[in-house]
Amino acid sequence: MNKYYWLIPILPLLGCLFNGLLGKRAGKSLTTFVALGVVLGSLLLALSAFFTMKGLPDHRLVLAYGEWMGTGSLSVPFGLVVDPLSGTMMLVVTGIGFLIHLYSVGYMHDEEGYARYFSFLNLFVFFMLTLVLGSTLVLMFVGWEGVGLCSYLLIGYAFDTELASAAGLKAFLANRVGDLGVVIGMMVLFAAFGTLTISDLLTQAGRLAPELGFGVLTFATLMLFMGATGKSAQLPLYLWLPDAMAGPTPVSALIHAATMVTSGIYMICRLAPVFSLTPITLSVVAWVGAATALFAATIGLLQRDIKKVLAYSTVSQLGYMFLGLGASGFAAGFFHVFTHAWFKALLFLGAGSVILGLHHEQDLFKMGGLKAKMPITFWTMLIATLAIIGFPGTSGFASKDEILFLAYLKNPALWLVGLVAACCTAFYMLRLFTLAFLGAPRDAHAHDHAHESPASMTVPLVLLAAGVLVSVVLGWPAAFGGEFHIGTWLAPSLAYGQAHGAQGAHGENGTHQLAWALASVSTLLALGFAAFGYYSYKDGLAVAEARAARFPVLHRILLNKYYVDEGVELYLLRPIRWFGNLLWKLFDVILIDGVGVNLPGALTRVIGDFMALFQTGRVRNYALSMALGAAALLYVFLK
Amino acid sequence: MFILFALITLVAALGMLLQKNVIVAGLCMVASFFGVAGLFVLLANPVAAALQIIVYSGAIMVLVLFVIMMLNSHEEEAAQSSRPVQRWLSLGLVLLFALGSLRLALGSAGLQALASKGGAAPAAMSLQAVGDALFSGHLLGFEVAGLMLLAAMVGAVALTKRNL
Amino acid sequence: MTGLDAILHGGLQGYLLVALLLFAIGLATVLLRRTLLLQFMGVELMLNAVNVTLLAFGRYRGGDAEAMVFYLFVIAVAACEAAIGLALVISLYRHRDTTDSDQAATLKQ
Numbered sequence: 004m005n006k007y008y009w010l011i012p013i014l015p016l017l018g019c020l021f022n023g024l025l026g027k028r029a030g031k032s033l034t035t036f037v038a039l040g041v042v043l044g045s046l047l048l049a050l051s052a053f054f055t056m057k058g059l060p061d062h063r064l065v066l067a068y069g070e071w072m073g074t075g076s077l078s079v080p081f082g083l084v085v086d087p088l089s090g091t092m093m094l095v096v097t098g099i100g101f102l103i104h105l106y107s108v109g110y111m112h113d114e115e116g117y118a119r120y121f122s123f124l125n126l127f128v129f130f131m132l133t134l135v136l137g138s139t140l141v142l143m144f145v146g147w148e149g150v151g152l153c154s155y156l157l158i159g160y161a162f163d164t165e166l167a168s169a170a171g172l173k174a175f176l177a178n179r180v181g182d183l184g185v186v187i188g189m190m191v192l193f194a195a196f197g198t199l200t201i202s203d204l205l206t207q208a209g210r211l212a213p214e215l216g217f218g219v220l221t222f223a224t225l226m227l228f229m230g231a232t233g234k235s236a237q238l239p240l241y242l243w244l245p246d247a248m249a250g251p252t253p254v255s256a257l258i259h260a261a262t263m264v265t266s267g268i269y270m271i272c273r274l275a276p277v278f279s280l281t282p283i284t285l286s287v288v289a290w291v292g293a294a295t296a297l298f299a300a301t302i303g304l305l306q307r308d309i310k311k312v313l314a315y316s317t318v319s320q321l322g323y324m325f326l327g328l329g330a331s332g333f334a335a336g337f338f339h340v341f342t343h344a345w346f347k348a349l350l351f352l353g354a355g356s357v358i359l360g361l362h363h364e365q366d367l368f369k370m371g372g373l374k375a376k377m378p379i380t381f382w383t384m385l386i387a388t389l390a391i392i393g394f395p396g397t398s399g400f401a402s403k404d405e406i407l408f409l410a411y412l413k414n415p416a417l418w419l420v421g422l423v424a425a426c427c428t429a430f431y432m433l434r435l436f437t438l439a440f441l442g443a444p445r446d447a448h449a450h451d452h453a454h455e456s457p458a459s460m461t462v463p464l465v466l467l468a469a470g471v472l473v474s475v476v477l478g479w480p481a482a483f484g485g486e487f488h489i490g491t492w493l494a495p496s497l498a499y500g501q502a503h504g505a506q507g508a509h510g511e512n513g514t515h516q517l518a519w520a521l522a523s524v525s526t527l528l529a530l531g532f533a534a535f536g537y538y539s540y541k542d543g544l545a546v547a548e549a550r551a552a553r554f555p556v557l558h559r560i561l562l563n564k565y566y567v568d569e570g571v572e573l574y575l576l577r578p579i580r581w582f583g584n585l586l587w588k589l590f591d592v593i594l595i596d597g598v599g600v601n602l603p604g605a606l607t608r609v610i611g612d613f614m615a616l617f618q619t620g621r622v623r624n625y626a627l628s629m630a631l632g633a634a635a636l637l638y639v640f641l642k
Numbered sequence: 643m644f645i646l647f648a649l650i651t652l653v654a655a656l657g658m659l660l661q662k663n664v665i666v667a668g669l670c671m672v673a674s675f676f677g678v679a680g681l682f683v684l685l686a687n688p689v690a691a692a693l694q695i696i697v698y699s700g701a702i703m704v705l706v707l708f709v710i711m712m713l714n715s716h717e718e719e720a721a722q723s724s725r726p727v728q729r730w731l732s733l734g735l736v737l738l739f740a741l742g743s744l745r746l747a748l749g750s751a752g753l754q755a756l757a758s759k760g761g762a763a764p765a766a767m768s769l770q771a772v773g774d775a776l777f778s779g780h781l782l783g784f785e786v787a788g789l790m791l792l793a794a795m796v797g798a799v800a801l802t803k804r805n806l
Numbered sequence: 807m808t809g810l811d812a813i814l815h816g817g818l819q820g821y822l823l824v825a826l827l828l829f830a831i832g833l834a835t836v837l838l839r840r841t842l843l844l845q846f847m848g849v850e851l852m853l854n855a856v857n858v859t860l861l862a863f864g865r866y867r868g869g870d871a872e873a874m875v876f877y878l879f880v881i882a883v884a885a886c887e888a889a890i891g892l893a894l895v896i897s898l899y900r901h902r903d904t905t906d907s908d909q910a911a912t913l914k915q
Contacts, residue, residue, distance in 0.1 A: 622845070622907040627732055627837050634735060641746070648824045655831040655851055664843055671847050674828075678854050681821065685865040690877055694857075697881050702850065702888045709892045710843060713899050732837035736830045743826030747819040756866050757818035771871035772878075780875050787882040794886035801893035 005055065008066055008083065011048045011093070012132035014041040019125035026118020035108055038121035042104050042128055046097035053094055056085045062495050065138065065202075072141075079199055082138035088337065088496035091489075092135045092269055095344050096262050098470075100128045102463040103257040106352050109459035110253050110359060120160060120251070127153035131262050135269065140189050140199045143270070147185060147234065150263045151178040157258060158250040170246035177243035181233015185270075188226035192277070195219050201273060205499045208277045224277060224284040228291075231267025235321045238295045242568065244318055248310040252355030255310060260317045260347040265340045268324045275333045275497045289329020289413060293420040296322030298565070300427035304434070305561045308365050309354045312435050316391070317347060319424055326421055327406035330413040333497045334490040335405040338478040341489070342398035345474050346390040349467040353384040356456040356464065357439055361449045367438040368544060369446035376453040379461045381440050383468040388436045390471050392429040393529050398475035404522045405480050405487070411521055422525050429529040433536030442541050482518030644684055651677030668707050675699045689769055821862035829855035842895050842905045849891075853884045 018041030026034050056064040064085040071081040085093065104124060111120055130153055134146025151174075159171030193199050196207045208220075231237070236244035247259045258264070271278055271288070278284060296319045303315035320343050327336030358365055360377055374381045390399035403425065411418035444450035455461065478489040539546050551558040560566070617628075654674035661667040675698045682691035747753065776784055828851055835848030857877050864873025899905055 620910075622842075622910070623728060623837055623840065626845075627728060627735070630735055630833060630837065631731075634739065644820055648820065651824060652827055652831070655828055658844070658847060658851070659831050659835045659838070664841060667844055668847065671850065674851065675854065678828075678858060681824065681858060682861055685821065685861050686869075687861055687865065687874070690857075690861055690874065693877075693881065694854075697885065698850070698854070702884065705888055705892055706843065706847065709895060713896070713905060729838065732834060735837070736834040739830045739833065740827060743823060743830070747823040747826070750819075753819055753822070756863075759866075768869065768871070771869070772874040775871040775875045776878065779872075780879075783875075783879060787879055790886050791882060794889045798889040798893040801890070801897050 005064070005066065008048060008052045008064075008085070009068065011045050011052060011097075012083075012129050012136060014045045014048070015125040015128040015132070017041060019122045019129060022118045022122035022125065026122060029118065031117055034118045034121055038125055039101070039104050039108070041125060042097060042101045045128065045132070046094075046101050049090075049093045049097045052085050053090045056087075056090050062087055067138070071139075076197060077193070077199070079139050079141045081142070082200075083136040084138040084202070085136065086496045086499075087493050088269075088272055089135050091337075091341065091493070093132060095341060096128065096131045096135060099261045099344055099348050099467070100124075100131075100257060102466055103253045103261075103348065103352070106256075106355070106460050106463040107251075107253040109457045110355055111251060112457075114251070116160070120157075123153055123156045123160070124254075124257070127157070127258060127263070131266070134266055138201060140192070140201060140204070143201070143273070144185060144189065147230075147266060147270075148182065150258070150266060151175065151182065151234070154178070154247065154258050154263055157254040158247045160250055160254070164249075167249040170243075170249040174243040174247050177240045178233045181230040181240055184226040184229030184233070188223045188230065191219060191223035191226065195223065202499065205274070205276045208280060209499075211280060220277065221281045221283050224274075224281045225287065227270065227274065228267075228284060228288055231270055231325075232291065233267075235264050235267030235325070236295075236318050237267070237291050237322060237325060238298060241295060241299065241318050242571065245311055245314040245564075248308070248314050252310065252351060252358060255314070256348045256351030256355065259314070260351050261344040264317065264321055265324070265344065268321070268328060268336055268340050271325075271328050272333050272337050272493075272497060276499060278328070279331060279333075285329050285331060287329070288325050289410065289417055292322045292325025292327075292329055293410070293417050293424070294322070295319065296326060296424040297420050297427070298322075300424040300431070301561060302564045303431040304427060305558065306431075307367050309357065309367050309370070309435060309439065310351075310365055312367070312431055313347070313350055313354055316350075316428065316431065319428060320347065320391070322424070323403060323406055323421065326410050326417060330406070330409035330417065332406060332409035334478075334487070334493045335402065335409055337493060337497075338489045339402035339406055341477070342390070342402045342471075342474050345467055345470040346387040346399060349383060349387040349464065349471055350391065352460070352464055352467065353380050353387065356380040356460055359456055359460070360453045362452060364446070364449050367435060369449055370439045370444075371442045371446075371543075372440070372444040372450060373453055374440045376450070377440075377455045379455060379464060383464040384436065384440065386468045386471055388432050392432050392533050393425060393526060395526055396475070398471055398478075400522075400526070401475050401478050401480055404518075404525060405478070407525055408480075408482070408518050408521055411517070418521070422528065425525055425529050426532040429531075429533040430536040433533045434540050437537050437540040441537075442543060445543065480518065482515045482522070644681070647677045647680035647684065649677075650674070651681065664710055665707070668703065668710060671706075672699050672703050675703070689772075818862060818866045822859055825855045825858035825862065828852075828858065840906050840908050842898070842907045842910075845907060846888075846891050846895065849887065850884060853880055853887075856880060 018037050021037050022029070022034050029037070052064060056062055066083040066085075068081040068083075071079045073079070104121070107120070107124065111117055114120065127150060130146045130149025132146070134143055134150060137143040137146055155171045155175040155178075158174050159168045161167040162171075189199065192204060196204050198204055198207070233240045244259060244264065248255055250259070278288075299315045299318035299322060303312050303319060306312045306315060320339070324336045324339045324343070327333075327339055356377065357370065357373060357380060360373070360380070361370065364370070386397075390397040393400040393403045407418055407421050407425070410421050476488075477492075478487055481487050539550070563569070651674050654670045654677060658667045658670035658674065661670055675694060679691040679694040679699070682688075682694055832848045832851030832855060835851065836845045839845055839848070857880055860873045860877050860880070864870045864877075867873075895905060898910055902909060904910070
């Protein structure tokens with residue numbers, strides 16, 4: 004079987020090529036068949052590869068395909084690595100990816116460019132798998148750039164609307180800023196270790212004594228983290244993600260919630276042994292994560308667009324993951340990636356179902372009372388909402404409380420920030436849920452025409468909900484009687500080549516009480532805020548409006564997302580534009596156009612006009628000139 | 643005899659220069675060529691004289707007259723030449739040339755020496771010597787000349803034929 | 807034999823003088839006349855003038871065969887020039903309906 008595993012990423016690429024090149028002629032059913040078939044094939048192969056890897060004693064399946072580039076001391080092989088980390092991520096990508104492909108069949112059914120959409124979606128799966136499975140940082144970077152490209156293409160899917168194309172551009176540019184960091188980080192790592200193969204890199208890093216070589220490594224990891232903030236939408240590069248909701252909803256679910264945006268976390272987990280050598284970077288990661296979690300959660304409190312709420316929620320949850328990583332809880336952070344992928348994909352797809360059911364109405368204030376109209380969507384969304392607010396026993400509870408616990412161990416202030424963010428999360432999620440499904444319908448017309456979505460959309464919802472419920476088993480924390488399987492499972496990847504353990508020892512007797520105490524506090528508070536959210540909105544908007552009137556300044560700031568976009572425009576973009584304008588006027592117009600191009604042109608013209616006086620076009624005149632010249636030569640020679 | 647042929651040559655040439663009618667000018671040129679042929683005879687070179695008459699007075703002149711007839715273009719030139727500068731500069735140049743050549747012919751000591759040395763041997767030009775020189779020392783030039791004639795022939799056809 | 811004698815009685819200088827004057831007349835024809843055909847004939851005159859000098863020198867260098875060889879080459883060139891030149895005149899006449907070289911000044915515009 005091993006010799007077919009290269010097909011895991013290649014199959015979606017083939018699908019992309021087929022749909023991209025022949026999609027228009029192939030017809031819808033063939034397009035659907037190919038697009039879903041390749042991802043399903045990829046998923047089955049991935050499962051096979053996963054269990055093959057699991058059967059190996061060291062849980063590590065290396066597939067090498069020879070040299071890619073070799074110049075001087077640089078040698079980059081082509082290869083895929085399936086280990087617990089990449090294997091799990093690979094299953095998430097192909098599994099959720101497949102469900103979202105399936106869901107898209109229903110969601111995109113009446114849209115223009117059906118084949119183009121599936122072609123991009125397949126391409127995304129290809130690049131994401133390249134990112135996940137690549138055995139070298141270079142191959143990983145190829146995937147990294149590729150998913151950014153797909154994100155751009157899919158956000159700008161409706162490229163004829165200015166909103167979508169601008170949002171796509173914004174995403175691309177924000178990602179470019181981060182990617183610069185990744186490139187620099189890669190180069191520094193190469194300079195430090197002389198290799199870009201991840202396993203060699205980690206082995207060498209493992210040999211370093213913990214207190215050596217920190218200046219360089221700190222710089223490299225900070226640069227890589229800068230890339231992660233771009234891709235995973237952290238402060239200060241988070242701005243693109245809310246705008247990315249201009250793309251189709253399944254894209255928001257797959258790319259901007261479940262997979263691509265977590266690639267920053269994935270990269271840090273991949274390089275966990277390197278990162279754990281640099282406590283400064285880890286602190287930065289933790290604080291940026293915590294700040295983002297709180298910041299985005301507060302913005303999410305008042306958004307009216309259902310997808311915007313979820314987008315800020317995603318940013319906030321990604322912040323949690325970074326908080327976990329920064330607290331050295333790589334397994335916990337990744338576990339949150341895993342659980343979040345399920346429930347956030349479910350939330351987005353549920354939101355998409357609502358949007359489609361209401362004929363492309365995204366305004367929460369115009370929804371309400373959909374519980375009876377859309378039962379499947381309602382129940383699945385309920386599961387996802389409970390998971391994200393950390394209801395005891397759900398997957399969100401397990402992963403979030405693990406992160407908060409680790410954050411407390413690192414610095415109680417981090418825990419406090421995370422706790423406040425969790426409360427905000429509970430509030431806005433219940434607000435969303437109540438506004439959409441409960442209470443009285445606020446827009447009678449929309450409500451009357453609402454309908455449950457077709458089976459191709461509800462089946463993925465149910466499957467994802469099952470995933471949400473099951474995923475908790477993998478990482479139930481030890482403090483609550485579980486075994487935190489995922490920690491032991493991922494350990495070989497996260498501590499690859501390490502002499503000393505990267506995982507902080509937790510779950511010992513002394514800390515169990517602490518874990519219980521922290522979890523009780525956060526859960527009670529979250530449930531309290533959830534109830535607060537529910538009661539604020541269960542009878543319509545009156546209560547909320549009254550509250551908005553009481554705190555007008557705060558309300559306006561939150562509603563306008565802290566005016567960050569405006570600030571960026573005023574203090575960043577405007578000076579850049581001004582400077583660009585200056586360069587244009589000074590260098591382009593005066594120097595290049597004027598002195599460089601027009602001056603020689605004018606000189607040539609003046610000289611030419613003068614010389615043209617001698618160009619009469621008459622043969623006799625030319626003959627005379629020639630004869631005069633010949634006479635002069637004769638005189639010189641015969642003198 | 644020399645004076646006679648020289649005068650024929652030069653007067654006919656002048657006639658060609660001054661004649662308004664193209665046909666008469668062409669005939670003047672033929673006369674001038676005949677004069678030159680006579681000079682060749684006096685230079686003890688009857689072969690050159692014959693070639694001169696055959697090629698120039700015969701072939702080329704017929705070609706020229708043929709073209710003149712074909713174009714039917716013996717119209718008078720406009721009286722006023724467009725640029726006086728051209729006229730006066732040309733006249734000056736030609737005059738300078740004539741005076742210079744006169745002075746050169748009369749005053750050069752080298753020429754005088756050459757003239758007195760070879761003046762006594764009026765042996766006719768030997769065709770065999772010419773053939774030897776042409777086909778040994780100048781074979782390449784000979785071949786190139788042949789190629790050039792062929793190219794000129796093709797070119798002339800290509801230029802004048804309306805549609806190939 | 808002095809220079810003037812030579813000229814009058816057919817010495818080397820006499821031939822050269824005739825050749826040079828012939829050349830000058832040919833040049834004047836090219837420069838002063840506007841009819842392409844006449845200018846063309848002027849060129850022929852100049853070529854002939856060169857022939858005269860060639861053969862005169864050949865004669866006075868003791869019957870040098872090289873002179874005759876170059877005379878032949880000049881004739882070949884003249885023949886080519888006649889063929890191409892006249893073809894050009896015809897071609898111009900077809901397009902412009904003129905043989906006046908001053909009218910063929912398209913390059914100026």
